[in-house]
Amino acid sequence: MSALTKWSRKRSIWVFHVNAASCNGCDIEILAALTPRYDAERLGVQLVGSPRHADVLLVTGTVNGMTKDVLKRVYEQMPEPKLVVAVGACALGGGVMKGCYNVGHGIDKVIPVNLFIPGCPPRPEAILYGILKLVGEEPKGKVVVSDKVEKQSDVVTREEVEPPVGQ
Amino acid sequence: MDVLQVVEILVFPGLTFFVWLAFVFDWLDRKTAARMQGRVGPLVAGPHGILQPVADFFKLTTKEEIVPEYSDKLVFEWGPPLFFAAPAVGTIFIPVISLSAIISNPYDLLFILFVLAFSTLMAAMLGYASAGRYSTIAIGRLVVQYTGFEVPLIISIVTPAILAKSLSIEGIVGAQSGYWFVFIAPISFGVFIIAALAELEKAPFDIPSAKTEIVAGWMTEFSGEALAYIKLTKNLSYVFLSALGASLFLGGSNGPILTHIPILQDLLFSSYFLVKLFAVGFLIFAIRTALARIRIEQATRVFWTILTPLSLLQLSIVIALR
Numbered sequence A: 001m002s003a004l005t006k007w008s009r010k011r012s013i014w015v016f017h018v019n020a021a022s023c024n025g026c027d028i029e030i031l032a033a034l035t036p037r038y039d040a041e042r043l044g045v046q047l048v049g050s051p052r053h054a055d056v057l058l059v060t061g062t063v064n065g066m067t068k069d070v071l072k073r074v075y076e077q078m079p080e081p082k083l084v085v086a087v088g089a090c091a092l093g094g095g096v097m098k099g100c101y102n103v104g105h106g107i108d109k110v111i112p113v114n115l116f117i118p119g120c121p122p123r124p125e126a127i128l129y130g131i132l133k134l135v136g137e138e139p140k141g142k143v144v145v146s147d148k149v150e151k152q153s154d155v156v157t158r159e160e161v162e163p164p165v166g167q
Numbered sequence B: 001m002d003v004l005q006v007v008e009i010l011v012f013p014g015l016t017f018f019v020w021l022a023f024v025f026d027w028l029d030r031k032t033a034a035r036m037q038g039r040v041g042p043l044v045a046g047p048h049g050i051l052q053p054v055a056d057f058f059k060l061t062t063k064e065e066i067v068p069e070y071s072d073k074l075v076f077e078w079g080p081p082l083f084f085a086a087p088a089v090g091t092i093f094i095p096v097i098s099l100s101a102i103i104s105n106p107y108d109l110l111f112i113l114f115v116l117a118f119s120t121l122m123a124a125m126l127g128y129a130s131a132g133r134y135s136t137i138a139i140g141r142l143v144v145q146y147t148g149f150e151v152p153l154i155i156s157i158v159t160p161a162i163l164a165k166s167l168s169i170e171g172i173v174g175a176q177s178g179y180w181f182v183f184i185a186p187i188s189f190g191v192f193i194i195a196a197l198a199e200l201e202k203a204p205f206d207i208p209s210a211k212t213e214i215v216a217g218w219m220t221e222f223s224g225e226a227l228a229y230i231k232l233t234k235n236l237s238y239v240f241l242s243a244l245g246a247s248l249f250l251g252g253s254n255g256p257i258l259t260h261i262p263i264l265q266d267l268l269f270s271s272y273f274l275v276k277l278f279a280v281g282f283l284i285f286a287i288r289t290a291l292a293r294i295r296i297e298q299a300t301r302v303f304w305t306i307l308t309p310l311s312l313l314q315l316s317i318v319i320a321l322r
Ligand code: SF4
Pocket: A022, A023, A024, A025, A026, A027, A060, A061, A062, A087, A088, A089, A090, A091, A095, A096, A119, A120, A121, A122
């Protein structure tokens, strides 16, 4: 892979977001990662409307019977190379819904997952941190354990996250 | 056609120059929108994120290109280069480093109108060729919108031509030595900017590519290299329409101080042009960030009942004054 390809893939991350039966908590945090305070666009992250345009599939929520096939279809519609990120305890292993008769337990049982971001819901910092890790970028700036972002140039801050419920 | 002219067409101030301008415009557009929303915008790719559009472009060219099973393969695969050709050819007629364009003939403006219509037609063909549900809805909207903005756009482009008594862009730029046509025909300039927003599918007229309604409009099914060229073409059209507005209404490369020292003269002309180009560009960035999307029938009503009569009024005033 040429240096140009590597650089451009690292700097331009187009994300398609699928809500696979989540409670909307994680989705709100993903939205928060795009708002002025965190502004994912400065890292080249862009939310796109079509899976054909996307590089990264961001899945939230525990998969149930209704969303399973849709999730598979969306995954197959994405062009290579593609990466999958599971956001939130539900997507990791069922979360608060763990043990329910009507939900799946984790999206890695449906499609291959490259990165898990735990938390219920994970903070926007955690999501940005995860996406940077995903493309092989060592997150720069201070890694602090609070929600204080002092300067816009602190790229991400990390938060101690609890292990997902039930694992 | 000698070697120098070929270099001019391909490198400066022709294709390569305008493609780089297209990248810069994309960056400025995103940066302006981000600043107006209180964000920082692209930051880490290159200084202040200026290489963000370049990164996007190269990343898309390295991705897999999916051809849907039921698509019209010929148009789907060969359409994007043709779509790219429309604004790329149009830019050759814009004077940049002197008062004359690289290629010009007495009927430039008719060809420019053809280029503008052709790029919408190409978009419609690409959308239909991809045979997606969302693309089909988007093309319906695009064509309805096109019937709306085409008439005011043509009338507002014709107004400066009547003022300059010339149908070539070179002639119109040359005729604006004393005063800019925007002072005589301000309504036409306004109508031109609004129609340009519609042609570029920018808010409030981003109805054919409405992200929250119909996925990604007629571009939904495109991926990889084709998408890279479609995005580049849209940015090139952005530059092309801004350059057209700057040339027709703000005097383009014509400016107050003219010298006869060869290199200095070229520099002066191109800096006049660039300043005006970015001024028109910023106007479009600001409008598209500040306004929200309207519905298709509202857009049609705006075009047919407000903009067309206004541009006709301006045209008759100009003809009466002449
Ligand atoms: S992880 Fe928590 S916030 Fe996210 S979808 Fe599950 S329950 Fe909701």
